[in-house]
Amino acid sequence: MxxxxxxxxxxxxxxxxxxxxxxxxxxxxxxxxxxxxxxxxxxxxxxxxxxxxxxxxxxxxxxxxxxxxxxxxxxxxxxxxxxxxxxxxxxxxxxxxxxxxxxxxxxxxxxxxxxxxxxxxxxxxxxxxxxxxxxxxxxxxxxxxxxxxxxxxxxxxxxxxxxxxxxxxxxxxxxxxxxxxxxxxxxxxxxxxxxxxxxxxxxxxxxxxxxxxxxxxxxxxxxxxxxxxxxxxxxxxxxxxxxxxxxxxxxxxxxxxxxxxGGNAPFLVFEDADLDAAVDGAMLAKMRNIGEACTSANRFLVHESVVDDFAAALARRMGALTVGKGTKAGVEVGPLITETARDGVDELVRDAVERGATVLTGGVKVAGRGHFYAPTVLADVPAGARVLTEEIFGPVAPVTTFTDEADAVRQANATEYGLVAYAYTRDHARVLRISEALDFGMVGINTGIVSNAAAPFGGVKHSxxxxxxxxxxxxxxxxxxxxxxxx
CATH class of the missing domain: 3.40.605.10 (Aldehyde Dehydrogenase; Chain A, domain 1)
Structure with a gap:
């Protein structure tokens, strides 16, 4: 051959x-x-x-x-x-x-x-x-x-x-x-x-x-x-x-x-979640296709009791990714599609930082040829930041908190989009409640990927x-x- x-x-x-x-x-x-x-x-x-x-x-x-x-x-x-x-x-x-x-x-x-x-x-x-x-x-x-x-x-x-x-x-x-x-x-x-x-x-x-x-x-x-x-x-x-x-x-x-x-997928991590599994799922939901996916996790809503541990673990994983030309062995993150796309992602990060967000890893364009952006985790992202309301379409994970289940659902649904939502929890009763309460066409429970040829793919609202x-x-x-x- x-x-x-x-x-x-x-x-x-x-x-x-x-x-x-x-x-x-x-x-x-x-x-x-x-x-x-x-x-x-x-x-x-x-x-x-x-x-x-x-x-x-x-x-x-x-x-x-x-x-x-x-x-x-x-x-x-x-x-x-x-x-x-x-x-x-x-x-x-x-x-x-x-x-x-x-x-x-x-x-x-x-x-x-x-x-x-x-x-x-x-x-x-x-x-x-x-x-x-x-x-x-x-x-x-x-x-x-x-x-x-x-x-x-x-x-x-x-x-x-x-x-x-x-x-x-x-x-x-x-x-x-x-x-x-x-x-x-x-x-x-x-x-x-x-x-x-x-x-x-x-x-x-x-x-x-x-x-x-x-x-x-x-x-x-x-x-x-x-x-x-x-x-x-x-x-x-x-x-x-x-x-x-x-x-x-x-x-x-x-x-x-x-x-x-478009999408603005929330990724909910409840206090009873398996944090290791949640971080694994977050990597899949965020970094599939370099974050350039309508199903990409756009907002990480994490219970206030576990947010620091989750954000730190996610930053370690994101920061360890290898960025480069996709044809090279060992590369895990390729370029964004255009220079305009990369500039748009950087603009969202800059806006969040100016409003008080903390960069745990990344937050910069990668120097040299190509449209590369460093995998980024932002902590303490304030409610007014554009990165929480606009589709990112890049390798940026903004992390914020919620207090209880009702607050989590309220924040998750506070978007014009309704394509997919993700949630990590071990409470089976909660799984049923939030699956019904989340205003999205698809819901992933304890998984970072929902796409499947045998399943109906699509959204509601502006999705x-x-x-x-x-x-x-x-x-x-x-x-x-x-x-x-x-x-």
Whole structure:
């Protein structure tokens, strides 16, 4: 087996648009660069789609929809299963590609390939379990029949932080349900999506079912697609501010919409918690993906009786992490995605310190090339600090306190976001109480990771609506038809 190298990986990934089964240049024949956030160097140039390219992609999806909707569910499932196996077999190549364009360490990239592939396997099994029902009218006489049909052409906008898994989490259920797609990956990390599209093509996905457009003009190219009356669904993962604008645009055609938006996850540590386990969980919840995750623990709310011990232990663990280019052995923390992102994280830390927070470790930009920020723990963070109310999206852990369970829940819920909350406690009755009281779409109890292809992922409030994964995930791509039968 040939060695996996940067050169071999970059030379094998497509860099054109995929429209109607054809890999082609943009109509403007222009490209834009994809950068390595660890060095700032250009990895490759990819096709820069225009509005006309976006329209062509939707044309292809619309043309393929009728045949794809009537394709046997087993056939759709087998394509997904084949793609799962191909992704799994190419873990090393895909992981290196992801690390190069996004920055996360190779170990995390391998984990994302495994996680992302699991959505293809899960929905390959769900493709043959799309059910309707048959019932007698309670009043007698007629019969009630319900059918589940694919929603239709779908526009998918995926983020840069999980460039493969956020694609499979949307594409998997759409393929299983019988929907065609136009996918626009983030301009910072288009390569993983292009590689995924090539895998699905190899797995037998028919031309036009999946179309991929890469562009440096995201808003300009996306809006005409969203406003096109032929589109039937919009799904987006990204910031709340962008999601809000897309929802407004989708209202014109009354599209089916699913939004997975920002987060401000509280991490609660109660007085009875196993502190060693809580610190382990905190490291997972905070440092997964360099903290650049909507599920990342954003606020550490710790009971006042154990806060000093917890903060000190967390600072020791965070301070011991190795920062560097994700392709290097032993590196545990890669760069942030852009210089702007790093400046934003530093600004939040500076604000907290100016308001009285104490830096236990980190709190500085790492000198040299790349967008690196030192893993940081802040203690005694005051209530007014921006770091407690804004999504950090970086390796910064602000620690504050609560007095009792009611205070913990009150502080946890005091946010416009509602994606995920974490809690560590050994009190089983408390587990039930807080699971019901926390105003979040997901709750992790004594664990720092909640994401699972078999579970419904999604939030409430300004964290969005709709669910991805689990039995619920495929229903986002299905419509119900009711038929009244008079025998």
């Amino acid at each position: 040939a060695a996996v190298t940067q050169k071999s990986v970059l030379s094998s990934v497509p860099t054109q648009l995929l429209i109607g089964g054809e890999w082609r240049d943009s109509l403007s024949a222009t490209t834009f660069p994809v950068h390595d956030p660890a060095t700032g160097s250009v990895l490759v140039e990819v096709a820069d789609a225009t509005i006309a390219d976006g329209t062509a992609a939707l044309d292809a999806a619309v043309a393929a929809q009728a045949d794809w909707a009537t394709t046997a569910p087993r056939e759709r499932g087998e394509i997904l299963r084949c793609a799962f196996e191909l992704l799994t077999a190419r873990t090393e190549e895909l992981a290196l590609l992801m690390t190069l364009e996004m920055g996360k360490p190779l170990a995390e990239s391998r984990g994302e390939v495994t996680y992302g592939a699991e959505f293809l396997r899960w929905f390959s099994e769900e493709a043959v379990r799309i059910h309707g029902r048959y019932a007698v009218n309670p009043a007698g006489g007629s019969r009630l029949l319900t059918l589940q049909k694919p929603v239709g052409p779908t526009f998918m906008v995926t983020p840069w932080n999980f460039p493969l898994a956020m694609g499979t989490r949307k594409i998997g259920p759409a393929v299983a349900a019988g929907c065609t797609m136009v996918v626009k990956p983030a301009g910072e990390t288009p390569l993983s999506m292009l590689a995924l599209a090539a895998v699905l093509e190899e797995a037998g996905l028919p031309p036009g079912v999946l179309n991929v457009i890469t562009t440096s003009s995201s808003a300009e190219v996306s809006e005409p697609i969203i406003r096109d009356p032929r589109l039937r669904k919009l799904t987006f993962t990204g910031s709340t501010s962008v999601g809000r604008r897309l929802v407004e645009q989708s209202a014109e055609q009354l599209l089916r919409v699913s939004m997975e938006l 969005g609506f709709g669910r991805e994964g689990g039995f619920e995930g495929i229903h986002e791509y299905l419509e119900t038809t009711y038929v009244s039968l008079n025998p």
